[in-house]
Amino acid sequence: MLDLKVDIDSNSGFCFGVVYAIEMAEDILNEQGYLYCLGDIVHNDEEVRRLEAKGLKIIDHEALQQIRNEKVLIRAHGEPPSTYRIAVENNLELVDASCPVVLKLQNRIKNSFDKKEKIYIYGKHGHAEVEGLLGQTNQEAVVFQDIAELDLASLPRQITLYSQTTKSTDKFYEINAILREHGIEVNTNDTICRQVSNRDKELRAFASRYHKILFVSGTKSSNGKVLYGVCKATNPNTYFISKKEDIDPAWFQQGDTIGICGATSTPWWLMEEVKEALLQL
Numbered sequence: 001m002l003d004l005k006v007d008i009d010s011n012s013g014f015c016f017g018v019v020y021a022i023e024m025a026e027d028i029l030n031e032q033g034y035l036y037c038l039g040d041i042v043h044n045d046e047e048v049r050r051l052e053a054k055g056l057k058i059i060d061h062e063a064l065q066q067i068r069n070e071k072v073l074i075r076a077h078g079e080p081p082s083t084y085r086i087a088v089e090n091n092l093e094l095v096d097a098s099c100p101v102v103l104k105l106q107n108r109i110k111n112s113f114d115k116k117e118k119i120y121i122y123g124k125h126g127h128a129e130v131e132g133l134l135g136q137t138n139q140e141a142v143v144f145q146d147i148a149e150l151d152l153a154s155l156p157r158q159i160t161l162y163s164q165t166t167k168s169t170d171k172f173y174e175i176n177a178i179l180r181e182h183g184i185e186v187n188t189n190d191t192i193c194r195q196v197s198n199r200d201k202e203l204r205a206f207a208s209r210y211h212k213i214l215f216v217s218g219t220k221s222s223n224g225k226v227l228y229g230v231c232k233a234t235n236p237n238t239y240f241i242s243k244k245e246d247i248d249p250a251w252f253q254q255g256d257t258i259g260i261c262g263a264t265s266t267p268w269w270l271m272e273e274v275k276e277a278l279l280q281l
């Protein structure tokens with residue numbers, strides 16, 4: 001036995017947006033035994049599998065066009081206006097679990113669009129939340145995930161900058177500074193969710209207290225990538241895993257202290273499973 005000392009970060013686990021969506025889904029699953037959900041309810045394969053076993057049916061936008069007279073859950077990432085139009089046409093009852101933070105951001109972007117501002121969104125191409133934001137602008141906003149994608153010389157001299165809710169705060173402000181250095185007048189809207197940006201600081205403190213860190217997250221989670229980067233920068237002995245089977249015993253030495261933490265989409269039960277597995281080594 002390696003006699004590892006293992007703690008789970010009390011600030012990790014689902015954010016309130018994900019808790020709300022999963023509670024809504026489970027209530028309906030308990031009542032009607034199945035429920036359609038547009039896209040993965042959460043970017044965590046283990047949690048998706050648990051809910052699928054209870055009757056959750058994940059569908060994509062193409063499948064949405066084919067079904068009629070059903071309930072469909074909108075997950076925390078939100079959706080563009082086109083999804084709500086399809087629902088009306090197909091007599092679908094949308095169970096809207098869009099996170100209030102995302103809905104507020106959608107509204108702000110819609111207002112900017114109505115005022116004819118030049119909208120730039122720092123976000124991941126094709127990400128569900130970003131598609132929902134882009135939909136508020138009739139697909140006219142510019143989405144970029146790296147400043148190198150923008151030709152700074154040809155940008156309008158006045159722009160309105162937003163961020164996907166789960167991007168890195170440090171990178172967002174770096175981008176903001178570069179744009180200003182190039183003489184662009186930026187109306188800056190830091191729309192990064194505090195559930196993510198506050199974890200940033202807490203995680204730095206947590207990661208520095210242990211010999212090794214296991215960061216538990218689905219590979220599709222945007223904030224998982226950001227928060228893993230925060231841990232790795234603080235503690236180079238940080239390992240990314242998605243499930244207990246990914247643990248390599250060779251990472252540890254006798255008596256190591258191990259901190260377990262995760263993304264806003266990482267279920268608590270999964271981190272508990274990882275802890276149990278470590279205590280068996």
Ligand code: SF4
Pocket residue numbers: 015016017018076077099100101102165166193194195196264
């Ligand atoms: S990270 Fe923030 S914006 Fe995203 S679902 Fe959670 S609470 Fe909502």
